[in-house]
Amino acid sequence: MTRIPTSALSSYLLGGQISRRGCIGACQALRQPAIARSAALRSCPVRLLHAAREVSAPTPPAQPVPLRKQLREEAKQAKKQGKKKSKGDSQTVDGWELTVGIEIHAQLNTSRKLFSPAVTSFNDEPNSHVALFDVAMPGSQPLFQKETLVPALRAALALNCDVQKVSRFDRKHYFWWDQPSGYQITQFYEPFAKNGHITLLARDGISLEDGESVTVGIHQVQLEQDTAKTLAQTDNIHWLDFNRVGVPLIEIISEPEMHHPRTAAVFVRKIQSLLNSVDACVSGMETGGLRADVNVSVRRTDGTNPSLGTRTEIKNLSTIKAIEDAIISERDRQIRELEAGRTIASETRGWSIGSTETRRLRGKEGEVDYRYMPDPDIAPLVIGDDLVNHLRESLAVSLDSELDTLISQFGLTPKDALSLINLENGARVQYFYKILKSLEEKFAGNTTEAELSDIKSYAPIAGNWIIHELGRLTTYKAGPLAARDLSFTPEGDCEQVPDSDLSQLLYHLIQKQITGKVAKELLFAIYFKEIEGGVTQAIKDNDLWFKEISQEEYELLADEVMAKEEKVLQGFVEYTKFPQGKLMYLVGKLMRLGPTEGIVPTTAEKVLRAKVDLLREG
Template sequence: MLSYRSTSVLLADHAPLRKQLKEAARAGRGKQDGEASERERVRQERLANWELTVGIEIHAQLNTGSKLFSRMSVSKYIVSHMLTDTGASAEYTDVPNAATWPFDLAVPGSQPLFQSPVLIPAIRAALALNCHVQPRSKFDRKHYFYHDQPAGYQITQYYEPFARDGHLILTQQDGLGKTDAERLEVGIKQIQLEQDTAKTQEQDEETSLIDFNRSGHALIEIISLPHLHSAEAAAAYVRKVQSILYAVDAATTGMEVGGLRADVNVSVRRLGDENGSHSYSGVTGLGQRTEIKNLSSFKSVEDAVRAEADRQIDVLESGGTIEGETRGWSLSSPGVTRRLRGKEGEVDYRYMPDPDISPLYIHSEVVDQLRDQLPPVPEQLLDMLCARYGLTVADAQALLSLDDGGRLLWYQDVVARLGVLGNDAKSRIGVQVGNWVLHELGALLTTTETQWHSDLIHAQQMADLVSLQAENKLTGPSAKRLLRILLDGATGPVAAIAEKENLLFMPMTDEEYDNLASAVIDANPDEADTVRANGKQAKGKLKFLLGQMMRQGDRNRIEAQRAEMVLQAKLLQAGP
């Protein structure tokens, strides 16, 4: 028969199977993390001898109601109309090849009809990216044959685009890499209007389905200068361009739903070698570049740049040469780029002015008016939230990123209902509301798995909750309980809801505090004697007694600061 002691030793030596499996998994993860860390260290040591250069071409769908050269709707096709008591209504569907115009299908004899409203979001994008809008621009034909482009050419603005010479500022807050500078200015060579292609759906190796609903959508192509020198900077640049396009309402969808795509041009050269034989967008002395097409996520941009840089370095260190080519990136083989075709040049595409489209003239008054009406870009919003509302950079960035800016608008509405912020740059109101909107409400949404929307809790209700707590009419726990009640759909004045739920704070009298403190001291004489003997040095015992007071008191009435003062007065012979 085993004794208790021997049984304890046996159990200690033989841990339960579940615990053993957890420890083994933890050890395995630690080993994998260590190996990955070592691989990255070796990679960084090798990269220290090379300079990576990246230029990016971003294709973004404009927020416009019609296509670039036809009146057809860009998103939905009306398949039936019917009259109701309130007038005409329509049913909408995404039927493939239904939202097309003869010109979208390259029907012989059809002609392009430029839709001037597409200029509004395009100019907003150009201004937000600090570009100069050209008073005159022209359209060109870019010739190539592919089944998603039935005309055999794409209409674009290669030679005379509508916007030139912009720039974008990236900082470490935007996600630059450790090897990047604190502040990086990325030049934008030009922004050009062009038409989108049809959508291809591969059925099998021999069959592809073509949907021409997307054909002819108005795009802008944003061409950067090769000013990026890390994979992290490349992803940060694309991310920031997308956020700016969102902010100024130039685009309504991003990479996550296919509304924005990126092509990256990657080259490497040995560090200190200024005699590279290649140039790109006016920058000379570069290594031979390759282009990776149609990247559809920020992660794929970063991973593809990193993988292609590693591949080129491997080739060069082994004595090979880099070929100018177009490469692809597949999620089925992460970490590897693959050759698609030889790199086409200006001659291959046989660019020529489009004879069917007149030059595009943009009056300076139109540009000035759109500049005056331009919404603030994320950088300006970040500065405003920190300077005027008193938020930390981290909280301001979180607020900007939530719900496509919807949470920010709701936050500002709540603050506005609490009164003018005034001249105080670190407004207490802005900070308090920020804490509730981001942290308290954010945590509650997560735990309840609730999708946020602006009507979930009325802005006035949130403002009243913050006001009640600021006026000491609600304790912290009571305010959190009240927030949950509001989230569950309670309507009406918040003060009335709080009173009905018995949440309003009713301060205890001095006599009640004195009686509560005496009761706690009498129930815990040893702890009380220790405090009397050692004074404030006995912090642990003092906190214990205070905790007892808080637990025994009415949580809707007791204040921790007042309770501590009364407790110290009784034990330390000091007045409150």
């Protein structure tokens, strides 16, 4: 059977229209009277079919409404009726207090597994890196791989934890196909790090109800091994990839000290950033390197219940958005249950992307269910003070200190500063510093541009280009030759766009010697290795220098624009607040009317503002 076109399928699903062509249309024709069918065979089936019935032409069916538009309209109606609350309105519920604790599992950035010499792998052939101990072969013994301890200690120090001189490993028993030995090796009783904390600031995006900052305690950080990867197939068949068995993890357990869903989500995001900043973990949440389990409980604020409510655990949340959405959903479910006079069961629940409700998975396991016991085959882990002190001294600058520098010293927005730090595990911010150093040297010798001596005057522009314009190079706009990713070294060198070329490009752009449009075209030329002799030489060879129009030409263009916009100008005659939007509308008209490559928007705005001020006075 031929493939049904997408347009025909959408018409059927959304509007109930059936195509006249193909087997579906043929079946419809066979259901018609014999006269209609015989007429259809003699000539055009559609026209004769309608004529044979000897009835008036039917009213054409209504055009189907696109699904996206349907959903948008439904959301609008729900909002009007008060059924949908924004996340800003969902942080608290009157009369109730929410309490959240989080357990984060993160894969350590190591080349060896925790208790076997097998290498860690993520994209290799399934079951190609498996040692005997990984699959619990009788007679095999665990051998702690010392190199796995270094990134774990870096993570603990970044979380302000106390590193324990002696820690021990335990067996956590449960039977499932992803755990060949029937138990997981972890550190339940004596972990290697305790009593840490992190501070979340308003710029991190915490809930407004938490004020300027909130400090969340870290109960403990423990080492443990990962399980096998399960690959679901059809007919209830599952394949197992044992490459992941024994991969070293750290489990970060917070104190139950968060009371707003957004703050809990920000906590996980900041943990992820901290781990990246000290090169402790291999990847982020979206690629499976970090998973969060969230514990949620509620209690009334009238003092009738001084202790925390019964908690439920939501397992394996894999995105920041899912954390906030799942907490809101579970909080509201627990409140509905308690207000209806029912009790909350201690249980493990699940959450799927796009869901509106959590779902029960199983009853909550406890210490007794897991039958924790010290592992008799693994000696205690002894960590020397010299190692801890060396790692503490060699840690990178803290995330908050780096953000403070980027925001206060260089004038970046908190969002751009955080993006620079997170991209390429900090390599992008090193690239940013190299660009700034080069620009600073160029502007230091330019005595005609005194205002550019302040680094805050150009650092935000450089940051914007390094984050956004470089990012566009790898999208579809760059064409089929675009590379998949930009490659940066830890020192901040970029293979595709050398910092010397970008700094020269930005120097001419900031001095308004070239337009933004020309600068973007030159950036693509740098990316595709089409420039020889440097950026400045390419501008000269192609005569790309910016040539601004004269003041008289600005005046003539402004008069021409205003002559055609009497209705808009009426808004400038009487106003309580200056109509900036209308002014920028006129600026846009002026730029489209004149040579865009020769117009400076700020100059056009000044000219038009002066003219509308004269209009108001007159």
